[in-house]
Amino acid sequence: MVETRDVVILGSGPAGLTAAIYAARADLKPTVIKGIDAGGQLMLTTEVENFPGFAGGIMGPELMEAMEKQAARFDTELLHQEISRVDLSSRPFGLWSGDEEFRAQTLIITTGATARWLDVPGEQEFRGRGVSACATCDGFFFRDKRLLVIGGGDSAMEEATFLTKFASQVTVVHRRDEFRASKIMQDRVLANPKIDVIWNADVDEILGAEGAVTGARLRDTVTGEPQKVAVEGVFVAIGHTPNTSLFEGQLELSKGYIVVEEPSTRTSVPGVFAAGDVVDSTYRQAITAAGTGCRAALDAERFLEGEGH
């Protein structure tokens, strides 16, 4: 007989752990199934300067460790597992990690988003051999090398700035003639003598030889003119895709994101709530994820109360 839990939370980024803190303090004894990307996207970042309360900034992984400790302090069960299948057709909901089954009266989905790839020739072939989506993981391997960073948002700016610690030269390639990143992040990039920018360019192909990246073929988005650049590494930072493949056909999705009844976190299935980047294609901040995680826990609590739990 599989135990039925009141609240199961999928994911352990800011949304999931904030939901856990609130659910635990409501005495719902939540279970967090952390997932393989435990801690979420902040685990791949360095300094977080805009999370309120940390006047001097805090390292992303450190912030996540603190959130996890805070959740654990109030009787949260934290499981280092990844769910591979869900059944939301009847309650309690069924969740499986391999052969192991979990049952949940309410489910809070905070599975977040993962870095998107360019989907051009050479990219997957040279992944791990010069193509990367994680500067903090892989920057170390590119000491005194030339690098490309693809993208124009905050992630691209952060990666480019971080990579100048290792690389001899970092070139940011962006498909428009201005960045969409925040002003402070842009200014840092544009002022950095080790960084230059190629505007209005798309990547057509990642080039390589003998198992290593040697460059990229770009195309001007205005004139169509091709250009080859010689680099040893390509870091892709063009945005994120929500992690919702588990729920396809079971929850209402829009462009891959879980649809919720704003301002609540209720999904199309009663008893299933969603929060953080898996819902949000607009704000995508640690603090907004934490905020919606809090809402999801309160929604789940009210839902259980309404059923007389």
Next chain:
Amino acid sequence: MANIGNVTDSEFQASVLGSDTPVLVDFWAEWCGPCHMVSPEVEAIGNETAGLEVAKMNVDENPDTTRKYGVLSIPSLILFKGGEEVARVVGARPKEAILKELQPHLA
């Protein structure tokens, strides 16, 4: 089915390339967040899979092997069989996904 623990540049030839059984090597570093997620998965695979050994290689301390196999992302898991690389899994992936990549190469 075994976990041979940490291997170094100098042990790599004997422990991995010269092994009679296939060896899955987990290239990692202390400062790599996703590496800490994938290492327990690799250990579990080592404990549960017959005819496979697993080992860890710290890329900071073992630059020669890391460079030789062109490891430029971590975590990278490389399966060696008969002294040759036969499969590579890059990035943190759950146990089932890793096993799926290895299965065709395990007798």
